[in-house]
Amino acid sequence: MTRPPTAAQRRVIDAADPVTGRLRGTETQLAALVKRGLAFRHPRPPHDHFLTPAGHRIREAAAQPPPEPAAGTSATGTSATAGVFAARIGGEDEPDAAPGPARVREVHSAWQGLLELRRMTNPGGATDLPCDWERTHLVRAAALALEAAGHRPAGRDTDGYRVRATPQPEAVAVHEPDGGALRACALTLEKAGWQVGEHTDPRTRARYLLASPRRV
Template identity: 65%
Template sequence: MKPPTAAQRRIIEAADPQTGRLSGSETQLTGLVRARLAFRHPRPPHACFLTPAGHRVREEGPALAPTPTPTPTVPEQPPPAASGAFAARTGTETAPPGAEGPARAREVRSAWEGLVELRRMTNPDGATDRPCAWERTHLVRAAALALEAAGCRPAGPGRAGYRVAETPQPEAVAVREPTPQGLRECGAALERAGWQVGEHAEPRGGGRYVLASPRRK
């Protein structure tokens, strides 16, 4: 995804701090929607609001705005790594994690707040206590974000923690954690995030796992 232009950043930074509603010309708003930094509400007046990616851009702040075009004597620098798309950690990554500590916590918090706002704007009754359509079509990513936002620890190279994986069942993911307490904490976190969960035994005595699916009511 291309980093937003300076004009797009100004519109994003001016968004309503509570709702993420955007103001701008039709051309500007359409550009943000095409860049997946905003979405249009399905009901009139079809206002535009920040997506989770748009909320992350606003969280980054002006410090990460594109630098001025360099003079011919200075080689152009590549865009900063922070301009890449946020990805919730599923615990199945093979590469070492990127940002950690407070920086990662800010990214996760911003992404979760954006997702809650997406629920409010796209669930027919405006409910924020249950998943929206986007989550039901991105099950692993949505469950991983709910877990990480709740403070659960994802697995990683040389590190124990939760792992989120697809299952053959429609609208369901499997969450595995090496300790019974950790597995219970993962299940409780997903329940608080609006998921239906159940603990199951692996075939042939292979331990236990949580099966989770987005709650509809």
């Protein structure tokens, strides 16, 4: 059985950038995480360290709510007061009010961080194609692309986009009751490097998008 990270290593993992997984720590701490397969050192300057998928899983497991979440904890597994950035996927737990300046700055910073992660991890430094992090966090990645472009998520009393997982590998569904807004979401995701198709739910006849990260 793999030995769990030390307390010092956990602090480094927990302090990683929530989107890019970029790490800050001493050379000894970072080297230890690399040795355990929880981080990797980027081959290009400035040779920053990033969490591997295993490292991301450890970080996210610590943020999961208890089996019976307390009031104020959302269905997506994040607390409204946790202070950790999470893209808004749309739903009753999302705020109905328009995002304030602080949220706008957070979303912009997260999107720029994601573009930087693409640059540092994609072959050739391509920023127009989704990276491995996005392929393992499909719902969050698609929601971030939409929110960063100014689309509004659905709230308890407001319409907007809703991003949901699907049984299909590497695909998410995007629901938006307004047809024009749905098409605008499709354009945003295509611009962000996703393949998008519009479909009709056979039961409700509602239109929705099926989106997957492009590979080429």
